[in-house]
Amino acid sequence: MKFNLRITALLGLFVAVTANAEEKAIPTFNKNVAPILFEACAMCHRPGESAPFSLLTYADAKKRGKLIAQVTHSRQMPPWKADKSDVSFRGERRLKDNQIALLKSWVEADMPEGDKKDLPKAPVFDDGWPLGKPDLVVKMPKSFKVPAEGRDVYRNFAVATGLKEDKWVKAVDFRPSAPSAVHHTLFFLDPTGTAAKKEADSGVVGSSGVMGTAGRAGGSGRPGSTGNLFDEIGVLTGTGGLGGWTAGARPRELPHNLAYKLPKGTDLILSTHFHPSGKAEEEASTIALYFTDKAPPQKFTGIQVPFGFGIVVGINIEAGNKDYVIEDSFTVPVDVRAFGITAHAHYIAKEFTVTATPPDGKSKTLLRISDWDFAWQEQYQFEEFVDLPKGTKVNVKIRYDNSAENLRNPTSPPKRVRWGRESTDEMGSSTLLVVAAKEEEFGKLQDGYGAYVRDAAIKGALKRFQEKK
Ligand code: HEC
Known part of the structure; x- marks a missing residue:
């Protein structure tokens, strides 16, 4: 009896020790940290993206280990401003508490690299666009010179799509060439070619006017409208145009098979708000469009x-x-x-x-x-x-x-x-x-x-x- 008890106690101790060892196992980059960085950080922290440095390799992560532990603990990174509320969001970029703790204990353990064979494959990003290969990429034909200083600039740029048939658009992505100076862009539609003509006649890049005089034909747009706040809202909300882009926004497909209408022969009008960045820059925006063959089941x-x-x-x-x-x-x-x-x-x-x-x-x-x-x-x-x-x-x-x-x-x-x-x-x-x-x-x-x-x-x-x- 005595003996048995002892064994049980010993066994219990043994179980406790192993459990503890597993809990306290020192996290390594290859096994524990890389999967978090690849999934939650690399989309921005890689060459050519918005973040100022890459987080793809052990060297990248080690160099900024302390900072990584700090900014994940404070939830400054990954950036996601919505608090937990009564609804859940798609693609929510919040680390779990145990992931944050893991990054911290990795840094405290002096950031070991671990076994090479634990390292998962680095994520592959198709063509640099987060949503994958676009169906159509169009670019401003000439770049606009953004002054270094002074008041904010509002400018409209006509970009031909060259489409020979009507399209349903399920997602739009936008890439500014001077991200530090572009505050936001709204995508209007101009089926009349008026904005392009105005731009060509003036001989300068883009046209002024708060929202331009471009008409729109998407959704319930009123063709030939003069462009005012109502139009701006229509564009932002999908009842005209193709939505918009603001600094920090990540592109997403419209859910539930919804889509914007993009009629053939329509020009895109990028109505861009610039906030001078302190140095003279050139902006030639690129727009990526993703189409769907299916007409949407509903208007929105x-x-x-x-x-x-x-x-x-x-x-x-x-x-x-x-x-x-x-x-x-x-x-x-x-x-x-x-x-x-x-x-x-x-x-x-x-x-x-x-x-x-x-x-x-x-x-x-x-x-x-x-x-x-x-x-x-x-x-x-x-x-x-x-x-x-x-x-x-x-x-x-x-x-x-x-x-x-x-x-x-x-x-x-x-x-x-x-x-x-x-x-x-x-x-x-x-x-x-x-x-x-x-x-x-x-x-x-x-x-x-x-x-x-x-x-x-x-x-x-x-x-x-x-x-x-
Ligand atoms: C949606 C894009 C995005 C994602 C996802 C993202 N970052 Fe960042 N990160 C940025 C940008 C842009 C900056 C520079 C501007 C800023 O600090 O807000 C930055 C800055 C940082 C900095 C420097 C902060 C400072 O104060 O100097 C660290 C460290 C960092 N990120 C770590 C991470 C880690 C770790 C993850 C993943 C857990 C992550 N980021 C995910 C875009 C991103």
């Missing part, structure tokens, strides 16, 4: 709250105010299904909170960003459709910090900031991408949103008028 639209990137609620933040809030809401007029969400503001925004409250009162957080960073404007897609029954109130609340304590404040000492198009002005809105649950109610959805927009525009104009008095 964007619901931007507050409308006009926040112009309708007015933004006017006195210097030093750490807690300036704007808020607005839209109540959906039919059952809708949301599939994506974006947020947009400039440098001094701090927090975004987007909630959906259905008639039964059970509120859901659709997007929460507690540390807004202008550099990372993700186009988030929900893992699955989020159903919002008729009468659901979509509420967007944005907080700004215009104090000197806000390290991202571009102006020192802080000064009053108003709504405007310059990077040092502010904007603020979130756009929810939706389909009507019943396709035959899509018109009703558009009408309801149109009414919100008109109402908001009137209220906004009134507010600005009263402020001026």
Whole structure:
């Protein structure tokens, strides 16, 4: 009996020791670290991509081991600004807690390389485009000279697609040649050739005009429209044009077989906002298009709250105010299904909170960003459709910090900031991408949103008028 107990105790000890040894096994680069870097970092940390250095080899990782442990612990890397909320996102770039701990213990163990045969194959990136080989690549025929300094520049560039037949576009990717100077680009469509002609006649690269005079034909676009904020929103939200690109956005295919329409013979108009970077640069953007043969089963639209990137609620933040809030809401007029969400503001925004409250009162957080960073404007897609029954109130609340304590404040000492198009002005809105649950109610959805927009525009104009008095 005694003997048995001893054996059991010894056995127990033995089991405990081995378990412990396994737990405490020193992680190596080849076995434990490389798989994390290849999967979560290499897409940006490789030659020709946005990150300033590669993380593909042992030498790469060893050189910056401490920093890697730090920035993963603080969740600065991989960049992913959406907090955990009530919905999950596709392609969420968050490391698991145990991965973060592993990177830390690897650094603490002095970063051993390990056995070569444990090293997984380095990821292969097709043609440099994250979505793989595009179906069509077009490029600005001439480059535009971006001045080193001065005010922001808005410019429209016509790029021929040369398409002989109509296409459905499931994804668009964009590559600026001067990424440090390109703030964002919207992809308009011009079936009339007007913008290209204007550019050719003027003899200079690109044409000016806030949004250009390009018409659009995609989605529900109004051909020949004059280009204003409504158009800008149409483009951003998929009801005209082909969406847009902002610094930090990663390209994604539209989900649920949705697609943009790109009619044959249509020019792409890149409407680009430049923020001079301090050195003179040349921009010749490249656009990659991905087609699908299948016509989409449904139309989709964007619901931007507050409308006009926040112009309708007015933004006017006195210097030093750490807690300036704007808020607005839209109540959906039919059952809708949301599939994506974006947020947009400039440098001094701090927090975004987007909630959906259905008639039964059970509120859901659709997007929460507690540390807004202008550099990372993700186009988030929900893992699955989020159903919002008729009468659901979509509420967007944005907080700004215009104090000197806000390290991202571009102006020192802080000064009053108003709504405007310059990077040092502010904007603020979130756009929810939706389909009507019943396709035959899509018109009703558009009408309801149109009414919100008109109402908001009137209220906004009134507010600005009263402020001026
Ligand atoms: C979506 C693209 C992207 C991904 C994914 C990404 N990075 Fe980065 N990383 C960047 C960019 C761009 C910078 C430089 C600008 C910045 O610091 O924000 C950067 C900077 C860094 C820095 C330097 C930070 C500093 O303060 O100097 C480290 C270290 C780093 N990344 C590590 C990682 C690690 C480790 C991963 C994966 C776990 C990762 N990154 C994933 C784009 C990315």
